[in-house]
Amino acid sequence: MLPPVEPMPYTVRRANLDDLPALQGLWETALLPALELERQLTDFQVVLRPDGILAGAVGLRIAANQGLLHSEAYYSSQQAADARPHAWARLKALAQNRGLVRLWLQGNPDPFWTELGFQTASAEEQQSIPPGFLTGNGPWSTLALREQLRIGSALERELEMFHASEQEAAERLRRQAAAVKWIGALIALGFLGGACILLFQVLRRQAGSRRR
Numbered sequence: 075m076l077p078p079v080e081p082m083p084y085t086v087r088r089a090n091l092d093d094l095p096a097l098q099g100l101w102e103t104a105l106l107p108a109l110e111l112e113r114q115l116t117d118f119q120v121v122l123r124p125d126g127i128l129a130g131a132v133g134l135r136i137a138a139n140q141g142l143l144h145s146e147a148y149y150s151s152q153q154a155a156d157a158r159p160h161a162w163a164r165l166k167a168l169a170q171n172r173g174l175v176r177l178w179l180q181g182n183p184d185p186f187w188t189e190l191g192f193q194t195a196s197a198e199e200q201q202s203i204p205p206g207f208l209t210g211n212g213p214w215s216t217l218a219l220r221e222q223l224r225i226g227s228a229l230e231r232e233l234e235m236f237h238a239s240e241q242e243a244a245e246r247l248r249r250q251a252a253a254v255k256w257i258g259a260l261i262a263l264g265f266l267g268g269a270c271i272l273l274f275q276v277l278r279r280q281a282g283s284r285r286r
Contacts, residue, residue, distance in 0.1 A: 083124070083160060084121050084122060084123060084124070084129060084156065084157045084160040084161075085121075085122045085124075085160070086119050086120070086121050086122070086160050086161050086163070086164035087119065087120060087122070087164075088116075088118070088119060088120075089115055089116070089118040089119065089120045089131065090115075091115070093118075093120050093128065094112065094115065096120075096128040097111075097112075097115075097118065097120070097128070097131055098112065100128060100130065100131060100147050100149065101145070101147060103147075103149065104147035104148075106145055106147060111133070111145055114133060114135070114145075117133035117134055117135050117144070117145075118131050118132065118133045118134075118145075119131065119132055119133075119134065119161060119164055119165065119168075121148070121157040121160060121161050123153075128149075129148060129149060129153045129156075129157050130146070130147055130148030130149065130153060130154060130157050130161070131145075131146070131147055132144075132145070132146040132147075132161050132165065133145045133146075134165055134168060134169075135206065135207065136172060136174065137204035137205075137206045137207065138204060139172075139173055139174055139175045139176075140174060140175065140176045140177070140178065140202075140203075140204055140207075141165075141168075141169055141172070141174045141176070141177045141178070142177070142178045142179075142180075142204075142207045143165065143177060143178065143179050143187075144179075144180070144210075146161075146184075154184070154186075155186075158184075158186050162186075162190065165177075169219060170219075174219060175218065175219055176202070176216060176217065176218050176219065177192075177216065177217045177219065178195070178203060178207060178214060178215070178216050179192055179214070179215040179216070180207075180210050180211075180212045180213070180214055180215075181210075181212040181213065182212070182213065183215045187215065187217075188215070190217065191217050192215040192216065192217045193215060193216065193217070194213060194214070194215055195213075195214040195215060195216040199214075199216055200214055
């Protein structure tokens with residue numbers, strides 16, 4: 075007997091204009107502001123069932139090096155449970171490619187997100203929320219992408235070391251140039267002194283010749 079064929083996994087990709095009719099239906103079903111989200115189409119990643127039918131979508135808004143996950147919607151809780159891991163794999167890859175150091179969620183997060191490490195943001199953490207994210211109400215949860223933070227810190231240290239070495243090299247060249255300038259001045263002064271002595275001797279010989 076042949077083993078059962080495993081179903082194809084959900085696929086996740088960036089939304090495009092062809093997805094808009096299906097997204098509008100999804101947003102209306104989820105009681106989300108479809109007209110407003112339509113203007114933010116480029117934020118969205120669509121989650122497709124193995125047969126290519128839209129199962130859900132989630133937005134990722136980016137400001138500087140932070141990202142906001144918003145307007146997540148699925149047609150059913152079962153599809154949400156099945157599709158969220160695939161959506162998260164895509165979102166995590168996007169965050170890493172864009173060098174994001176922190177992700178945000180607003181509202182009461184699904185347990186899936188808290189299990190990933192999203193925690194209620196402290197008042198101090200909320201001070202760093204980009205102004206473009208402050209468009210709704212509800213509690214904030216955040217996830218610091220530690221690996222990216224370490225990479226960012228390492229890059230900053232490398233840049234600091236590079237700038238320090240560049241400054242040191244520039245200062246060394248400046249000192250060398252100053253030394254060459256002084257040496258050149260001394261050599262020129264020596265030639266001038268030698269020429270003066272030679273001229274003096276020539277003039278003295280000419281004066282001696284006239285007296286004789």
